[in-house]
Amino acid sequence: MSKGEETRQAILARAFELATVIGIAGVTIGRLAEETGLSKSGLFAHFGSKEALDVAIVEEASRQFVQSVMVPALREPRGEPRVRALFENWLAWGARPGGCFFVGASAELDDRPGPPRVALVRASHDWIDELAKAARIAVREGHFAASLDAEQFAFELYGIMLSCHQFSRFLREPDALTRTRTAFDRLVAAARPASARSR
Amino acid sequence: MSKGEETRQAILARAFELATVIGIAGVTIGRLAEETGLSKSGLFAHFGSKEALDVAIVEEASRQFVQSVMVPALREPRGEPRVRALFENWLAWGARPGGCFFVGASAELDDRPGPPRVALVRASHDWIDELAKAARIAVREGHFAASLDAEQFAFELYGIMLSCHQFSRFLREPDALTRTRTAFDRLVAAARPASARSR
DNA sequence: TGACAAATAGAACGATCGTTCTATTCTAGG
DNA sequence: CCTAGAATAGAACGATCGTTCTATTTGTCA
Numbered sequence A, B: 001m002s003k004g005e006e007t008r009q010a011i012l013a014r015a016f017e018l019a020t021v022i023g024i025a026g027v028t029i030g031r032l033a034e035e036t037g038l039s040k041s042g043l044f045a046h047f048g049s050k051e052a053l054d055v056a057i058v059e060e061a062s063r064q065f066v067q068s069v070m071v072p073a074l075r076e077p078r079g080e081p082r083v084r085a086l087f088e089n090w091l092a093w094g095a096r097p098g099g100c101f102f103v104g105a106s107a108e109l110d111d112r113p114g115p116p117r118v119a120l121v122r123a124s125h126d127w128i129d130e131l132a133k134a135a136r137i138a139v140r141e142g143h144f145a146a147s148l149d150a151e152q153f154a155f156e157l158y159g160i161m162l163s164c165h166q167f168s169r170f171l172r173e174p175d176a177l178t179r180t181r182t183a184f185d186r187l188v189a190a191a192r193p194a195s196a197r198s199r
Numbered sequence C: 001t002g003a004c005a006a007a008t009a010g011a012a013c014g015a016t017c018g019t020t021c022t023a024t025t026c027t028a029g030g
Numbered sequence D: 001c002c003t004a005g006a007a008t009a010g011a012a013c014g015a016t017c018g019t020t021c022t023a024t025t026t027g028t029c030a
Helices: A003-022 A029-036 A040-044 A050-074 A080-094 A101-109 A115-140 A150-170 A176-191 B003-022 B029-036 B040-044 B050-074 B080-094 B101-109 B115-140 B150-170 B176-191
Strands: none
Touching: A003 A029, A003 A050, A003 A101, A029 A040, A029 A050, A050 A080, A050 A101, A050 A115, A080 A115, A080 A150, A080 A176, A101 A115, A101 B101, A101 B150, A115 A150, A115 B150, A150 A176, A150 B101, A150 B115, A150 B150, A150 B176, A176 B150, A176 B176, B003 B029, B003 B050, B003 B101, B029 B040, B029 B050, B050 B080, B050 B101, B050 B115, B080 B115, B080 B150, B080 B176, B101 B115, B115 B150, B150 B176
């Protein structure tokens, strides 16, 4: 990795952390330069525009998300265990300072068209598709009922995650995590075949 | 209402619309002055600081929310019909340009302490309490099971709303509304007494 | 090691931010 | 109708935004 790429990567690592906490718009060229010990223009040269920096931040976030949430889950057994791993890994991801990058960024970009939004939509879609896919596999494994609508399952699971984020980060509700796990267990239980619906 | 209050109210009405679409931070003194036909300083004098304006925007949003979502629902019969009315009124509220003010504002303020955040947390809490209260009444009316955890119900309902917002506004998923209603129906069905759990 | 390119710094730009000042216009009550 | 005070305008402030320019330093490779 050349010197330039190395610096760029270091910038993005810090930019992603910052964006998670104070939002993408809060990651200012000046502030980021200060935090990385570079000059404004020196940092700027790595990206060419604020918009390109925003896109790079989203891509860095996606990279880290895949690395720390998706990949480890794919090592779990197919079916319900993998669904549960995706869920648990997401909880851990959302427990970092600033919460889940994507939740914050979505709200920030949802009425701001342009390349950063496109990149973020793609990442969100990938995540939801992954959830639905995991549910479909669980159906195939016999863990979930054949009649399950996997997309609907992903929709509702996503809602539980959003509610978790809202209750813990914004409302600072102490039992947010308990409520979240309860909701998840209810969702999974309802997804199981009638014969296995114990709880 | 004096001239000053009249102007202030007109400013806030526009400020709230704007904040819903471009976020609270996007509602700049200059921009708001331009849109209302006032000078920057003339407008500024009504609030004294940007932070005070932010608080006023949140309060205006709360006022309108109560007026157009809560109040009409309280005219519906107690129990499940009222729960459904709260839900449907919220859907209509979230269908305005910019979506639901509170969803956007929460993400914006969740890591920015201060009076605006406090005002927003209070409003969100009121809303969630209202949902839980409606669920408790439904239990008392016999529409929902006596074993229902009303707070958990509110938590999950809130999640469905958040997911709806995300899928329709951000992901532009065409069938977001259908998924939302399906999720709601599932939630309500699970809340009913075992004897009435038809669907 | 020398040379060329890549990487970074520094200064300056116009624009816009929130805010403060003073001056002017308007409105309402005696 | 007159006047005191409320309401608004206008100009200016320092700060910071993204961006552009020209130097200067640094790394890389023949």
